[in-house]
Amino acid sequence: MRYDSVTDVIGGTPLVRIDAAVHGLRNIDLFAKMELFNPFGSVKDRAAWNMVRHRLAGAAERAETVVELSSGNTAKALAVIAGMHGLPFRSVTNRMRVPEIKDLLLLLGAQIDELPGQSECLDPTDTDDPLTRMYHTVSAAGGGYLHTDQYFNDLNVEAHVRGTGPEIIADLDGRAPDYFIACVGTAGSSTGVARVLREHDPEVTVVGLVAEKADFIPGIRDIDEVHEVGLFDPDVYDTIEAVSSDEAIDGLLTLVRRCGTLAGPTGGGAYQGAVRYLRRLDAGLTGRRTAVFIVCDRVESYMSYLRERRPALFQQPDRTHSVRTLTAEDLAATRTIGVSDAQEWIAKENPLVVDLRSPFAYRALHIDRSINIVDDLFAEMLHGGLPFGRRQPVLLVCPVGEKSASYAALLTRMGHPDVRSLAGGVIAWRDAGAELVRD
Numbered sequence: 515m516r517y518d519s520v521t522d523v524i525g526g527t528p529l530v531r532i533d534a535a536v537h538g539l540r541n542i543d544l545f546a547k548m549e550l551f552n553p554f555g556s557v558k559d560r561a562a563w564n565m566v567r568h569r570l571a572g573a574a575e576r577a578e579t580v581v582e583l584s585s586g587n588t589a590k591a592l593a594v595i596a597g598m599h600g601l602p603f604r605s606v607t608n609r610m611r612v613p614e615i616k617d618l619l620l621l622l623g624a625q626i627d628e629l630p631g632q633s634e635c636l637d638p639t640d641t642d643d644p645l646t647r648m649y650h651t652v653s654a655a656g657g658g659y660l661h662t663d664q665y666f667n668d669l670n671v672e673a674h675v676r677g678t679g680p681e682i683i684a685d686l687d688g689r690a691p692d693y694f695i696a697c698v699g700t701a702g703s704s705t706g707v708a709r710v711l712r713e714h715d716p717e718v719t720v721v722g723l724v725a726e727k728a729d730f731i732p733g734i735r736d737i738d739e740v741h742e743v744g745l746f747d748p749d750v751y752d753t754i755e756a757v758s759s760d761e762a763i764d765g766l767l768t769l770v771r772r773c774g775t776l777a778g779p780t781g782g783g784a785y786q787g788a789v790r791y792l793r794r795l796d797a798g799l800t801g802r803r804t805a806v807f808i809v810c811d812r813v814e815s816y817m818s819y820l821r822e823r824r825p826a827l828f829q830q831p832d833r834t835h836s837v838r839t840l841t842a843e844d845l846a847a848t849r850t851i852g853v854s855d856a857q858e859w860i861a862k863e864n865p866l867v868v869d870l871r872s873p874f875a876y877r878a879l880h881i882d883r884s885i886n887i888v889d890d891l892f893a894e895m896l897h898g899g900l901p902f903g904r905r906q907p908v909l910l911v912c913p914v915g916e917k918s919a920s921y922a923a924l925l926t927r928m929g930h931p932d933v934r935s936l937a938g939g940v941i942a943w944r945d946a947g948a949e950l951v952r953d
Contacts, residue, residue, distance in 0.1 A: 556811035562591035670702035679710025
């Protein structure tokens, strides 16, 4: 096949049947929509191209910069497309959580701005959030930015209304599947595909998958974050279920080792969530059914994510000093402290205050005399044992008090006698009117 541009290759991805010997479903045929075969490697290629293509004419002459609030596959696709058209690309995010994606974006010539956003998703009404202020800057007319705005842009959804959904029906010989199981990130693909399938057959069951609370699966929002996504509409889904990062990795391993599908964690989560949901129905079915899930992207960009969570996969020993090994009893023993008590403790005992946020967030605003050790680096330090003397009291601080509580529990288990977590984190400190300084 011959094409005039690599963007002509976007879409038309295959629908592949998963062998019943792998998933064990007796009455349901399970299919994977292989979005990892898009030219830039993910389902986001469709949305990126659909959001930007009609605005490219004259963009170079206007000296515009393509910009998106993304730290993943949308940014990667837009960086490629921008480069093809002689445009710079700028990725704005509150945290680059996957090192391989960051390296790839830099290789593609992207500028990366990590700002101290208060959550993984954007709330355009929160004018105190630096990420929100940047959002309004790049969205302003005449500002020199071509902002694709994936979280609120209906063209994100339309890419799947025009492409992904109709392709699934065509590959099922003109029928919609009985079940569609989709991970929810920006909600573009799940919303667009669900719309098409239900227009064809209103009886299609749509299952949305999110990550468990405070868990991290690349490309999937957790159960709290998903409600902050502009395109998310809970009425799209018949049910919403949570999957854990462990389940996502289990599903990834099944797809990689049993199905010859080099799926990333999002695809692994989609597979595992689909099989878990469908097994509850399978025994009670009397006729054949079909189900479809999406393999969103490829595994190669997530080696560090997998190595950190499953070192045995890479013939490395398990890490005993890890928050992932904490028990409910460990977490229950965590010492948390409110803002007023923390202020009094700091004044009397002079604990070492460790801010676990990104350097960008720390430099913007932090507790006076605190030190900044980003949580990933802090986790590495703990593998070697206690990083502080036992006679040094320690106060751990993070955005909202969840990560700091986990690390406080781990340090306590490791034998530190006086480590505490700031309840509510920097947000609670700010909301209480306590002093924050700027670096």
